[in-house]
Amino acid sequence: MHIDIDKDACIGAGQCALAAPGVFTQDDDGYSTLIPGREDGDGDPMVREAARACPVSAITLRDPAD
Template identity: 65%
Template sequence: MRISVDRDVCIGAGQCALTAPDVFTQDDDGFSEVLPGPQDGHGGPLLREAVRACPVSAISVREG
């Protein structure tokens, strides 16, 4: 699973970090980023909710 945040689209709302804090954080500028580590364990309902909650659809999740 590959999780990414399009930094050209992200507005720093922080909904992803609030919803799935084990997957996302915010950088020093307030924009979202995926936490380092294995992505395999991050496919749960909180990740799906974080993707849905992003107000600008900046998060993408691809299998494989």
């Protein structure tokens, strides 16, 4: 799975980091970012929930085969 975070749309709500703390964190400015080495979600079942939890839909997921 490929995870994209729209940095222009992100408002720093932190819902992604709460839902999937093994994949998402917040940078020094409070915006969503991926934990280094976890850019593909690494099979974490909470990644989809993190994307759904984003109040501004800044996270998109796609299958790399698409």
